[in-house]
Amino acid sequence: MLGLGTLLLSGCSFADWPRFGWPAAITPQGRAMQEFWSASAIAALAIGVVVWGLMFWAFIVYRKKKGGPVYPKQTKENLPLEIAYTVIPFVMVGVLFFFTVKTENYVLDRSANPDVEVSVTAFKWNWDFSYPGTRDPSTGQEVHTIGTSEEVPILVVPVNKNIEYTLQSKDVIHSFWTIDFLFKRDVFPDPGANQTENKFQNTIEYAGAFVGRCAELCGTYHSQMNFEVRAVPEDVYQAYIATRQTVNPATGLSYTTADALTKVGQEISSCGELCAPLATSTYPFTTNREAKSASEPLAQAGGN
Numbered sequence: 001m002l003g004l005g006t007l008l009l010s011g012c013s014f015a016d017w018p019r020f021g022w023p024a025a026i027t028p029q030g031r032a033m034q035e036f037w038s039a040s041a042i043a044a045l046a047i048g049v050v051v052w053g054l055m056f057w058a059f060i061v062y063r064k065k066k067g068g069p070v071y072p073k074q075t076k077e078n079l080p081l082e083i084a085y086t087v088i089p090f091v092m093v094g095v096l097f098f099f100t101v102k103t104e105n106y107v108l109d110r111s112a113n114p115d116v117e118v119s120v121t122a123f124k125w126n127w128d129f130s131y132p133g134t135r136d137p138s139t140g141q142e143v144h145t146i147g148t149s150e151e152v153p154i155l156v157v158p159v160n161k162n163i164e165y166t167l168q169s170k171d172v173i174h175s176f177w178t179i180d181f182l183f184k185r186d187v188f189p190d191p192g193a194n195q196t197e198n199k200f201q202n203t204i205e206y207a208g209a210f211v212g213r214c215a216e217l218c219g220t221y222h223s224q225m226n227f228e229v230r231a232v233p234e235d236v237y238q239a240y241i242a243t244r245q246t247v248n249p250a251t252g253l254s255y256t257t258a259d260a261l262t263k264v265g266q267e268i269s270s271c272g273e274l275c276a277p278l279a280t281s282t283y284p285f286t287t288n289r290e291a292k293s294a295s296e297p298l299a300q301a302g303g304n
């Protein structure tokens, strides 16, 4: 316990400590939760060692001895002991509560001026991602990426930027869960009228494709509400957003998500897999409710 206290006081980072099953974090928010988890597990183990020690000490010292009495000495009441075993757990709960609130406040903290704002609209049964402040020349509205049964929607965001997600639903309650964020938030219809907290922020520190799911049972095709968060370098993100706001000469319409990613991938060759036109972390699931086997990626299922 003394060693643990010294560690806590020295401000040593628990990020490098054993994670005890906690997944690796890709955001500072996820890491804060991991540090709390690691520290809690280590503290619990330290207390466990003390408890096990006391147990085995009692087993050995007070074991039945040859020639001893049939019953050990009968005692009742031990006020100091009773106070100790009431106060100590109370202090432990207090410490856990303090660090829970501290971590939660950090994870839910929002800056007044996020670097990037994205709007997430859930509907039965897919996602509509849009970028406030942008303009799609074909529709005159914000740039949208809307998922379909054939195409998983991709939310393209930059790495190392503070991103604000604003969530709303068009119908029932859904839940926006990007697994690697280690964070999910229910998506309510009409958040204003329902007085639900529908914004959160984070910073993604690693480029990559991260799978997302709907985590609130929302009806028949709930399981098909998969999406992808594509965290890309800043220059790729800027090129992507710029491209989405221009007209694709090949179609006469504004660039779609897939076409824009393809174009940016050609312009910025280092983008590689991060500019793949379609989701790489998941794939569209079969909408056939009669299907007797799980969905498989199209390539594995023998092409389209």
Ligand SMILES: [Cu+2]
Pocket: 122, 173, 174, 175, 214, 215, 216, 217, 218, 222, 225
């Ligand atoms: Cu849903």
